[in-house]
Amino acid sequence: MRCKSFFEALTASALSVSLLCGCGAADSADGSETAESSETGEAYEQTLTVEDMDYYTRFKDDGLSINVYNWGEYISTGADEGTLNVNAEFTKLTGIKVNYTTYAANEDLYSKLKNGGASYDVIIPSDYMISKMIKEEMVQPIDLDNIPNFKYIMENFRNPAYDPENLYSVPYTWGTVGIIYNTTQIDLPEEEIDWDILWNEDYTDQILMFDNPRDAFAIAEIMQGFSINTEDPDQLVIAANRLKEQKSVVQAYVMDEIFDKMSSGDAWLAPYYAGDALTILEENEDLAFVVPKSGTNLFVDAMCIPVGAKQKEAAEMYINFMCEPDIAYANIDYICYSTPHSAAFEMLDEDVQTDPVSYPSDEYLEANTTVFVNLSDEANRQMQTLWTEMKSAEAENTNRWIVPVFLILCVAAMIGILIRRHIRNKKDIF
């Protein structure tokens, strides 16, 4: 499998770091990436075959443009020689300009849409975020008649739990969560590695952990034998206590920094998404990836059209284009995630098709994996509170009155100084 080069991954992680850094930084990163769409994929000579040319050339002369908001490093950009610049190909074929920007987390996408001020035509959130957005009426139904290529989507990815009637989303990629480990430091057979290794005191300060509550709680919940979609307050508290126990052995809570820290050997163990893990593995041959047999989270990222999209039909055309076998293959070959696209799957090398990391057997998926669904507001809030509490647990027993008392002391000091100055001023006069 050919994946992106080391250098690109570096830039990618640098970019995603800056994306993580909040509004100001994120905006500038967005801005710099928008330019990407204007590059042309000239290096790629092979002509693209699409089934229905007329379908794509409908808007050729209308000068339309669409705004696509996707995860970082989640599309084939043509940066490697011989790969396809998907967005440029789309523009070449349809005459529709693509403004392509990226985000680092589902929550970034959510808050950006929620705050308004940005209009997107195509977004690619994950499962639980899709069900949350459906519930909050942030995405609109997709007209599948406009997406003939939906026929390629594998049967078991249709009508998923997060979108039971398949009205709002078209699956793009999927994958599982597993553990990346450094084989030079951890000399264990693959079968013996399970989630509890992330709690192992022998590896104190060499363990990285997810810096988002949903993924982190899922790991603790699997270890406790709970469902990863549990809303039971007691179970959430037990899971949070597990995470608190883990804190003393964790080096850092990170997301995209895992790329850097694992490939440089700064840490030995980290849970991460299978597709990204394969990319990291390409960079450092000492690393290995295992999907724990006690179970894991199966995630699906799917294309949606948010409410307020200005070019719905062009957006559907883009989604259909992403489901063209050649395009779907180019993307999946580039980003190393697993595909729900039957034709693209057929085009993969045989050793990839049978790779237990990318494509575990149906029995395994059936028995050991669960897809996230959106939690109730109460459960979400509780998880969030527990998570913040866990992360700031060191000085847990500080009195909650310290700040008010401190404020009162400040006010007292201020009044004291004022009075003193007043008296002194009076003295000066005489």
Next chain:
Amino acid sequence: MKSLRAFAYPYLVWMVVFIAVPLLMVVYFAFTDENGAFTLDHIANVGQYTNIFVRSIWLAIIATVICLIIAYPLAFLLSRMKKHHQGTMLMIVMLPMWMNFLLRTRAWVTILGNTGVINTILGFFGIDGVKMINTEGAVVLGMVYNYLPYMILPLYSVMVKIDKSVLEAADDLGCSFWGTLFRVVVPLSVPGITSGITMVFVPAISTFIISRMLGGGSNLLIGDLIEMQFLGNAYNPHLGAGISLVLMVIILLIMTIMNQFDPDDQVLI
């Protein structure tokens, strides 16, 4: 004078639109719930994050004090140099600021990392595994490194105005070195000290990216907490606004106390 006043109107509009209105919005959000009804819950809930507040204030104070200790002698030496040397030296102080803030902080991750530059060098001498990254010390270091110029510049601009003859007079009249320092230089540079402290303390207390990158996500500061409410997975702008409001009040109080030391109306010489 009156005609000059007209030039201030654009700024007045700017202030109202981009400073007063957002502030009012923060206040509004802090005191309302999702449905827009009045509530004090968010302000009351801030109490559960006391430890984060305490840690933020504490780390910011340490960073400010270290900045002051480093910057004060440096600024004094700078102000006593020959004019053309001063320009060069100031440029060197400013130089790191030309680089992107994130990049500067990111560099420290590589320097302090477990397999980073310092640990590799120490490794040659048989010392290994010094844990530097992901500690509170690393966070303070990041603050000092990034905000030091903001302490040096105001100190320098005040000290450069201290006339050489004042120092010579003190010397002439038999004042010792320490006497000159504490009875002449320090009192004259108080405005620089207060504005330097303000310019370091305020960004240090509300930073979130330094603690994220150098603190490993387990040294949560108020900035991180607020960021989580607005951009992160917590997404609760009302609580976020409540925390921001409390933080603003704390900063305001601390700053007011600071300004009491400013000899604004009392002329010392």
